[in-house]
Amino acid sequence: MIEQLAQSIVSAPEPIRTLLSWIFSEAFIKAAIFPGALFSTILGMFAVWYERKLLARVMLRVGPMHVGKVSGILQLIADAVKFLAKEPITPSSAIRPLFWVMPSAALLLSLLLFAFLPFGAGWIIYPSEIGLLLFFAVIAVSPIPILLAAYASGSKYPFIGLTRMALQLFGYEIPLFLALAGVVLMAGSFNLQEIVEAQARAPFVLPQFIGFVVFFTAALAETERVPFDIPTAEGEIVFGWQTEYSGAHFVVFQLAMYEKTLALCVLGSLLYLGGWHGPPLPFVPETISAPFWVVVKSLIVFTLMVLIRGAYPRLSIDRVLDIGWRYLIPLALLNLLITGAIVYFLGTLG
Amino acid sequence: MAAPIEQLWFLWDPFVLYVILVLLAPDIFYLVSWLIAPRRPSRVKKTAFESGQAPIRSALGSFPVEYFPYVIIYVAYAVIAILIFVSLVAVAEAGVTPSLLLLLTLATIASFYASSQLKEIVGRRG
Structure with missing residues (x-):
């Protein structure tokens, strides 16, 4: 319908008409607006504000309130301007090209995750039969820019953060793999859209509660959220691998970490909480209510992450390794066994 | 245009x-x-951050990493994890078989046994 509207502007000259038909084309809307660049960036900024506000409530504070009319909603824009107005400093010991390129590479990989996530029956940038596998390939590569950035800083605190992050990621990538294996086993597909459709009757969190707990814990560790934030512990190793980054580079890195967190929240809502299945909204068509439910469920997962950040202290490296290797891997295998037994004796629950 | x-x-x-x-x-x-x-670069700004002190020596030297054995375990484990994930493609088509259930039971029991035996994390201090 929108495309017809664009076509009906006959009086416009030829180049403008082509431009309009491009702006209203499926490619542009998906890539630039939803669920592409604009949406993921705004979601990232909203998440930062939401986290600050909710964390403040947990600590009986008010949080940002001065910038913007309603509860400091424009605080993030003020923060971004502040960071961009700071001088980006490159230490003389740094390996310059690597040091400069790595924030962009991290943001590229984090935002690339959104290309494989469906927000509704047709709302996906790159539909694929192996969407989950592609998502996982990008997640597995995503620490590399961070490790290279820490190495390229040529400074000691980033180097300590590097070793801690490497150990942490090594410990939690395997539980994440195994937890997702349970979902694939139950849905019988790597296609994220089919996985969501398989949850029409019951979300996978019910039969695979252990799997959800393992996935959630591993996602916390993968994105360095608070109980697992030793690689960037600001109190002890002055922000770890990010120590030497300032100004625009720092903003890009922070945005990259938030986008990765949100992508994992969306994945959690798709895999375990039933994705876009939810009570129908009155007077709202399916194409809009589906993304609405995905975003709401993702924010529920994100809220859980923020509440955990408010409640738990930072874990030391030996505890982190202990939880990853000694608790999560056996639990993930147990979840896989339970899932296999359910599928074998009861058939798929879809 | x-x-x-x-x-x-x-x-x-x-x-x-x-x-x-x-x-x-x-x-x-x-x-x-x-x-x-x-843009006001200065020598002090460009030194690597070491709590305001002058840097002691280059950061790119070798230094001891605790819990290094876990990196080695990971190298072995990652291959198995990828193997499981890829073999799921076949499982998704063929469905769950009794032999697969048996394999999963053995893997679960073995991993629980291993984690109950490895009480101490292998570090430098231990």
């Missing part, structure tokens, strides 16, 4: 267009920063 939009195929593919936009996104930050940020 020099290049009509219709002929640029990459503008009509959502994924390629998205990658282009994502590549442009950080450059907007850098451009704004380049325009409004001050």
Whole structure:
């Protein structure tokens, strides 16, 4: 319908008409607006504000309130301007090209995750039969820019953060793999859209509660959220691998970490909480209510992450390794066994 | 117009267009920063941060890493994890068989036994 509207502007000259038909084309809307660049960036900024506000409530504070009319909603824009107005400093010991390129590479990989996530029956940038596998390939590569950035800083605190992050990621990538294996086993597909459709009757969190707990814990560790934030512990190793980054580079890195967190929240809502299945909204068509439910469920997962950040202290490296290797891997295998037994004796629950 | 939009195929593919936009996104930050940020480099600013002290020696030397054995365990484990994930493609088609259940039971029991035996994390101090 929108495309017809664009076509009906006959009086416009030829180049403008082509431009309009491009702006209203499926490619542009998906890539630039939803669920592409604009949406993921705004979601990232909203998440930062939401986290600050909710964390403040947990600590009986008010949080940002001065910038913007309603509860400091424009605080993030003020923060971004502040960071961009700071001088980006490159230490003389740094390996310059690597040091400069790595924030962009991290943001590229984090935002690339959104290309494989469906927000509704047709709302996906790159539909694929192996969407989950592609998502996982990008997640597995995503620490590399961070490790290279820490190495390229040529400074000691980033180097300590590097070793801690490497150990942490090594410990939690395997539980994440195994937890997702349970979902694939139950849905019988790597296609994220089919996985969501398989949850029409019951979300996978019910039969695979252990799997959800393992996935959630591993996602916390993968994105360095608070109980697992030793690689960037600001109190002890002055922000770890990010120590030497300032100004625009720092903003890009922070945005990259938030986008990765949100992508994992969306994945959690798709895999375990039933994705876009939810009570129908009155007077709202399916194409809009589906993304609405995905975003709401993702924010529920994100809220859980923020509440955990408010409640738990930072874990030391030996505890982190202990939880990853000694608790999560056996639990993930147990979840896989339970899932296999359910599928074998009861058939798929879809 | 020099290049009509219709002929640029990459503008009509959502994924390629998205990658282009994502590549442009950080450059907007850098451009704004380049325009409004001050540039007053000094020797002290450019030294590596070591709590305000002069750096003691180069950071790129070798230094002991605790819990290094876990990195080695990971190298062995990662291959198995990928193997499990890839073999799921076959399982998704053929369905769950009794032998697969038996294998999973053995793996679960073995991992619980191993984690109950490895009480102490293998570190340098121990």
